[in-house]
Amino acid sequence: MxxxxxxxxxxxxxxxxxxxxxxxxxxxxxxxxxxxxxxxxxxxxxxxxxxxxxxxxxxxxxxxxxxxxxxxxxxxxxxxxxxxxxxxNPQIKRRAALQWMKTAFVSAVSFCGAAFAIMTFNNDANVTDVFGNLYRLIMGAEPQGITVLEISYSVGLSLGILVFFNHFASWKITVDPTPIEVEMRLYEENLDKALIQNAGRKEAQTDVR
The missing domain is CATH 2.60.480.10 (eubacterium ventriosum atcc domain)
Structure with a gap:
């Protein structure tokens, strides 16, 4: 049996x-x-x-x-x-200082890139003039410096990013995976498929020879 x-x-x-x-x-x-x-x-x-x-x-x-x-x-x-x-993936002891340097570098690049993208969008959409016109329509006067519109926009933009990415440090708003986690899983799946297909092609070429 x-x-x-x-x-x-x-x-x-x-x-x-x-x-x-x-x-x-x-x-x-x-x-x-x-x-x-x-x-x-x-x-x-x-x-x-x-x-x-x-x-x-x-x-x-x-x-x-x-x-x-x-x-x-x-x-x-x-x-x-x-x-x-x-x-x-061998478990090699990595230097803590080097890891902190890499983390700081990636964080700085991400921060500067995001800030540049937001400023470019604001410039293309001419947000300053839009806020100025909106302030004149509602208040009937010329805006003097920073108004409540700019403050609300800045706070709302920050909160919107946090809500969209559903992640802040180790705290998550919901149990659903974040958009970054979903994209990483899709990337891993595509990478695995590419490795398997490449291995299959190499075996096919070897059999032909």
Whole structure:
């Protein structure tokens, strides 16, 4: 009687150890715990350069062939992805001062870029004249310096940005993911697809030769 093993592989997995086993990249379930343990301990790949980041693109068909070789009475059912990526990220101690410098640099660039974009928009839309005309229509007098319109616009712009991005430091307005988080997930998905497709093309070229 054969043992049915269910295996669910994620499309992308990050590991910190150079030796990658099935248990590191997939969920495995089997009533026969001995067979489940053998499959979990099966080696998937090994990264030779342990101090550098690397990635490995694998196919579930190659993995299933190796899994079925662990025992003649094992039947594998894959309920996950057909292709997968294993990203190796060694846990290297990074200097705190360097990390703070990078964070400060990115924050400064983002702040200056956002400020320049807002000023360019205000100049193109001629917001100053619009506020001046609006003030004259409502108050019947010429504006003298900064008015309540400019103050309300500045406060509203800041609050609008915070509400839109749904994120301020570690505090979130709602449990929904922020627009940046959504875009990052889409970027990661597109990056994984590109890596898998490139790996498939390289294998096809190798087979032709």
């Amino acid at each position: 054969s043992d049915t093993v269910y295996i669910k592989i994620s499309q992308s997995t990050e590991v910190h150890e150079p030796e990658v086993r099935v248990k590191d990249i997939a969920q495995v379930h089997c009533r026969n715990k001995a067979a489940e343990a053998r499959i979990k301990a099966l080696k998937v790949t090994s990264f030779k350069e342990r101090d550098r980041e690397a990635s490995y693109v694998g196919s579930v068909m190659d993995l299933l062939e190796e899994l079925e070789g662990t025992g003649s009475s094992i039947q594998i059912n894959s309920v996950g992805e057909t292709d997968f990526i294993v990203s190796y």
